[in-house]
Amino acid sequence: MAKTVITIGRQFGSNGREIGHRLAEKLGYSFYDKELLNEAAKASGLSEGILKSLDEKPNRSFLYNLVMDPYSYTFTGTGYQANLNQQAFQATYDTIKKIADEGPCVIVGRCADYALRNNDNLLRVFVHAPIEARIKTVMERFDLSEDKARAQINKEDKARASYYNYYCSKKWGSLDSYDILVNSSLMPVDDTVSVLCEFIKRID
Numbered sequence: 001m002a003k004t005v006i007t008i009g010r011q012f013g014s015n016g017r018e019i020g021h022r023l024a025e026k027l028g029y030s031f032y033d034k035e036l037l038n039e040a041a042k043a044s045g046l047s048e049g050i051l052k053s054l055d056e057k058p059n060r061s062f063l064y065n066l067v068m069d070p071y072s073y074t075f076t077g078t079g080y081q082a083n084l085n086q087q088a089f090q091a092t093y094d095t096i097k098k099i100a101d102e103g104p105c106v107i108v109g110r111c112a113d114y115a116l117r118n119n120d121n122l123l124r125v126f127v128h129a130p131i132e133a134r135i136k137t138v139m140e141r142f143d144l145s146e147d148k149a150r151a152q153i154n155k156e157d158k159a160r161a162s163y164y165n166y167y168c169s170k171k172w173g174s175l176d177s178y179d180i181l182v183n184s185s186l187m188p189v190d191d192t193v194s195v196l197c198e199f200i201k202r203i204d
Contacts, residue, residue, distance in 0.1 A: 003123035003200055004029070004104040007112040009164070009172065012156035013134030013141075013149075014184050016127035017108050022193045024106035027200070033108040036095055043098070044091035054088040056109060056163045089167065109160070113177065114168040123200065126178040133185035 006023065010016020017033055024031035032039070037055060041048040096115040099105055100122075107116075113124040129137075131153070138149040164172035171177060180199065184192055 003203060004121045005100045005116060005119055006106045006123045006125060006200075007116065008106060008108045009113065009124070009126040009178060010109065011128045011134060011173070012153050012160070013138040014127045014129040015137060015189055016184070018189055019127055019182070019184060019192055019196075020106045020108045020125075022189060023196055026193055026197055027104065027106075029104040029106050030099070030102075031106050031108075032099060036092060036099070036107070036110060039099065040088075040091040040095040043095055044087065046087060046091055050084065051088055051091065054085060055092075056160055111164055111167050114164075114170065123180070123203075124178040125180045125182060125196070126173055127182045127184050128173065129183060129185040 006020075006029070008016050008020040008023075010020075020033070021031050023029075034052075037048050037051040040046070041051055092110055093115050096107060096110065096112050099107065100116050100119060113122070116122050131150070134153055135146060135149045138144060138153055139146060142149070142152070144152065161172040164170070168177075175181065180196070182192060182196070186192075187195070
């Protein structure tokens with residue numbers, strides 16, 4: 001069966017977003033990264049600014065409640081009123097599932113692989129690279145010193161790992177969480193995209 005939904009997990013500075021974007025263009029698929037927040041805002045009534053401020057950031061109290069009793073909250077005017085973090089996560093989660101139902105797409109981050117874990121058309125990709133390569137990328141992209149680039153990478157990766165590990169009860173970047181792990185430092189972005197496209201064609 002064709003893999004029409006592709007999720008991209010990524011280390012900061014690994015060019016995961018760029019690879020996902022170019023992959024979507026080459027396949028003719030819709031692409032969602034920050035665009036997800038706009039769609040989630042429209043569907044949930046939350047402002048896009050609020051969703052951005054909470055984007056891929058863990059909330060321990062919510063995660064505890066979700067694990068202990070995932071049905072203990074609603075988003076209606078009655079009963080238990082979810083807090084802002086709950087609403088933001090649920091809005092993003094629901095939007096991911098809606099987007100996947102609408103047609104072929106590439107979705108970056110935000111636990112999309114977990115949200116769509118029961119989708120038979122799903123291909124889960126994780127993009128990584130050695131720290132030296134990522135430091136170089138971040139230095140050039142954001143005009144940072146080596147020390148500041150390293151600090152930014154550590155900060156972003158820690159936030160992404162915490163968000164993923166708590167919400168998914170799985171380990172971010174681990175072998176059993178993905179179908180393909182891609183070292184983006186081995187080839188230029190366009191070549192990496194070509195290899196992924198060929199792989200996708202072969203498993204159809």
